[in-house]
Amino acid sequence: MSTFWRKSVDARTAVLYLLPSIILFSVFIFYPMFRTIYLSFFLTDQNGNAAINVGFENYQYLLSSSEFINSTKATVLFVLYTVPIGIVLALFFALLANEKLKGIGFFRTMYSSTMGISVAASSVIWLFMFNPSIGMFNRLLSVFSLPQIQWLLDPEWALLSVAISTIWMNLGFSFLIILGGLQNIDEHLYESSRIDGAGYFYRLRRITLPMLSPTLFFIITISLINAFQTFGQIDILTKGGPSQSTNLIVYSIYREAFINYQFGTASAQAVVLFVIILIVTILQFKLVEKKVHYQ
Amino acid sequence: MKRVELIDVSKSYDKQVDVISNINVTIEPGEFFVLVGPSGCGKSTMLRMIAGLEEITGGTLKIGDKVANNLTPDKRDLSMVFQNYALYPHLSVQQNITFGLDVKRMKKEEQRRKAKEVAAMLGLSDYLDRKPRELSGGQRQRVALARSIVSETPICLMDEPLSNLDAKLRAHMRSEIRRIQRQLGITMIYVTHDQVEAMTMGDRIMILHEGKIQQVGKPIDIYNYPANPFVATFIGSPPMNLAKAEFDKATSELVLGGEIRLPVPMDESGKLPTTTMTVGIRPENLYPVTPETKAEDIFHTTVTNVEILGNETVFSFTIGEEEWMAKWSGQWHIDIGDQLPVRMEFESISIFDGQSGELLKRTVDHGNYVTTKEVQA
Numbered sequence: 016m017s018t019f020w021r022k023s024v025d026a027r028t029a030v031l032y033l034l035p036s037i038i039l040f041s042v043f044i045f046y047p048m049f050r051t052i053y054l055s056f057f058l059t060d061q062n063g064n065a066a067i068n069v070g071f072e073n074y075q076y077l078l079s080s081s082e083f084i085n086s087t088k089a090t091v092l093f094v095l096y097t098v099p100i101g102i103v104l105a106l107f108f109a110l111l112a113n114e115k116l117k118g119i120g121f122f123r124t125m126y127s128s129t130m131g132i133s134v135a136a137s138s139v140i141w142l143f144m145f146n147p148s149i150g151m152f153n154r155l156l157s158v159f160s161l162p163q164i165q166w167l168l169d170p171e172w173a174l175l176s177v178a179i180s181t182i183w184m185n186l187g188f189s190f191l192i193i194l195g196g197l198q199n200i201d202e203h204l205y206e207s208s209r210i211d212g213a214g215y216f217y218r219l220r221r222i223t224l225p226m227l228s229p230t231l232f233f234i235i236t237i238s239l240i241n242a243f244q245t246f247g248q249i250d251i252l253t254k255g256g257p258s259q260s261t262n263l264i265v266y267s268i269y270r271e272a273f274i275n276y277q278f279g280t281a282s283a284q285a286v287v288l289f290v291i292i293l294i295v296t297i298l299q300f301k302l303v304e305k306k307v308h309y310q
Numbered sequence: 311m312k313r314v315e316l317i318d319v320s321k322s323y324d325k326q327v328d329v330i331s332n333i334n335v336t337i338e339p340g341e342f343f344v345l346v347g348p349s350g351c352g353k354s355t356m357l358r359m360i361a362g363l364e365e366i367t368g369g370t371l372k373i374g375d376k377v378a379n380n381l382t383p384d385k386r387d388l389s390m391v392f393q394n395y396a397l398y399p400h401l402s403v404q405q406n407i408t409f410g411l412d413v414k415r416m417k418k419e420e421q422r423r424k425a426k427e428v429a430a431m432l433g434l435s436d437y438l439d440r441k442p443r444e445l446s447g448g449q450r451q452r453v454a455l456a457r458s459i460v461s462e463t464p465i466c467l468m469d470e471p472l473s474n475l476d477a478k479l480r481a482h483m484r485s486e487i488r489r490i491q492r493q494l495g496i497t498m499i500y501v502t503h504d505q506v507e508a509m510t511m512g513d514r515i516m517i518l519h520e521g522k523i524q525q526v527g528k529p530i531d532i533y534n535y536p537a538n539p540f541v542a543t544f545i546g547s548p549p550m551n552l553a554k555a556e557f558d559k560a561t562s563e564l565v566l567g568g569e570i571r572l573p574v575p576m577d578e579s580g581k582l583p584t585t586t587m588t589v590g591i592r593p594e595n596l597y598p599v600t601p602e603t604k605a606e607d608i609f610h611t612t613v614t615n616v617e618i619l620g621n622e623t624v625f626s627f628t629i630g631e632e633e634w635m636a637k638w639s640g641q642w643h644i645d646i647g648d649q650l651p652v653r654m655e656f657e658s659i660s661i662f663d664g665q666s667g668e669l670l671k672r673t674v675d676h677g678n679y680v681t682t683k684e685v686q687a
Contacts, residue, residue, distance in 0.1 A: 201394070201396065203392045203394060203396035204396050204398060206361075206363050206383075206390075206392070206396065207390065207392060207396040207457075208409070208413070209362075209363070209382070209383045209384065210361060210362075210363075210383045210384060210388065210389065210390050210410075211384060211409060211410035211413045211414075211461070212382075212383075212384025212385075212410070212413050212414065213384075213409075213413045217413060221398075221409075222398065225398075225400040226399070226400060228400075308399070308400035
C-alpha cells in the first residue's frame, strides 16, 4: 500500500494542480451536462425534479413532433442565412480595412464596434428599425415607393429579418478576428508577388486566402456554433413567432422548460442540439481542416 | 543585363527631412554592386526604391535607358531576394520557384522544366515537393535564390540575403551567389551591413551613411584610400586607427593625440594644412621593431588588450583619447601591461581634414605582385 502511495506521488501532485479547474468545470460544465442527459430520460415535476423514467420516449416524442422538426428546420435555415453571408461580409470589410489608407483606423473601429454592443441592446435598436410604421426600413421602402414589408410580423420575412440583425451583430467579432489574421500575413509575401506582377485577385486567391485559412476555419467554427445557439435576439425580436417561424431550437428549449415546465423534453432537445453541433464540428474538422494551412 | 542609373535620387517620408539624398550612381550591366552601411543608413530603402516598393520622392531612376520612376515593380524587369526570403509557406518548393512564372501564365510543363533546371543548379532537386518549413535555413535561402533566377530578369536585387545564416554557410553562399551572378551575367544590386560581404563580393561597393553616399569604388580602392574617417573605420576589421593630429612646423613633425611625434619628409611637409587633421593608419601597418628601424619611427605603447587569432596577433593600446589596435602576423607572446615599441611610417598613414573629413594624403600602395621571374631565378 505504501509503495502505491509513494509511486502515485506524481499523479497526486498533478491532480492537486488540476483541482481548481476540475472543480470549476465540474460545477459549471460537467454536472449540468450529465444532469441534462439524465433528465432527458425522465418526465419531471414542476420544480424540474425527475419523476418518472420514460427511457427514450422523450426522444421518440421529439422526432415525431412537427413543432420540433419545424424548429430544427428553422435553425438550419438560420445557420445557412447567417454564417456564410456573415463571414463573407466580414472578410470583405476586413480586406478593405486592411488597406493602408489615411484614417483607416476610424473604419476599423466602426466595423468592429458591434462587438461592444450587447445582443439585447442591439436587438432593441433593430426592433425599432423593423417597426412597420415608424421603422427606418419601411420609411426607406416608401421613399422608393416600394411595397411595405411586415418585417418581424410576416412569417415569410421574420426569420430573414432576425438573420439580418444577427449578421450585423456578429460582424464586429468576425471582422476583428479576420483583420487580425490579415495583419499577421508577412508583408514581404505581397511585395515579392508584386515584383512578379501578380494582380490583386491573384494575390487574394494564392496568398491571402491560403494564409488566412486557419483564421477562417476558426471563425467559421465559432460562427456555426454561435448560430446554432442563438437565443437573445429571438427572445426580444419575435419570441419565436410569428407562427413558430423563428422558433429556433434554443428558444424552443427555453419555452419547453421555463414556460411549459417540461424539463424532460427540454433536456432531450438540448441533447439533440448538442449532438447536431458535435456532428457539424466533427465534419468540419474532418472535411475542411485538410484545406487549412497551418504555419 | 541592364544598366541602372540613379540621378539625384532622394527620399523623404514627411516631405521635410530627406532620409536619402543626392544619390548619383550608375550601375553597369553585369556588375555586382554592393550597397553597404550601418543599420538605418537608408540602404534598404534605396533598394526598395529601385524595386518600386517605395516611392521615389526626388530625382530620376533609369533602368536600361528608360525612366522607371513611375513604373510598377513588375514592369521594371527585376527580381528580388528578401532578407527573410518571403517564401510562401503554404506552397511547395516547386510552386514557390514557379510562382512568378505562373503569374505570367506560362505553361505548366514549361514551368516544371524550368523549376527542375534551376533546382539542379542550386542542389534543390530532392526538395521540390517539400514545404518551406521542412527546409533548413540554407535551403530556404536557395529557394529564394532559385525563385529570382528562374524569372530570368536582367537585374537582381538582394536585401541582406545572408544575414540569417550561420557563419560557415554564409561564407559558402557568398561564393555561390557570386558564381551564379557571373555565370548568368546578371546585374546584381546587393545590400548588406557586413563589410566582409561587401569586400569579397562586390565589383564595386557604395558606402552609405545617414542617407548620403560616402564613397563609391572598387573594394580594394576603398580599403586603401577611404574618402573620409567614416569609411576608414567602417571598412576593415579591426578598423583603421584614428587620432587627432597637428603639424609642428618647427620640428617638421606630426603630433598625434598629443603623444606621438612622427617626422614628415621634406617634400610632404608643404602639402599639410596648418589646421587640425585626423590621422589614420591601418592596424596591419603598425609593425614590430627590427634592427633596421629608424629611431624616429618608433613609439612606445602600453598594451591594454591582446587577442591571438592563431596566424596573427592583435593588441590594443591608447593614443590620446583613442584606442588603437595593431595587427602583427604570427603568434606573439605579449601580455597586458607590457611596454612595447611599435614602428609607424609616414608613408602608410592617411590624413583627413579635421573639419570636412576629406582625404588629404593617401597611403602608398601596399599591394604585392607575384613575379614569375624571381621564382625562376
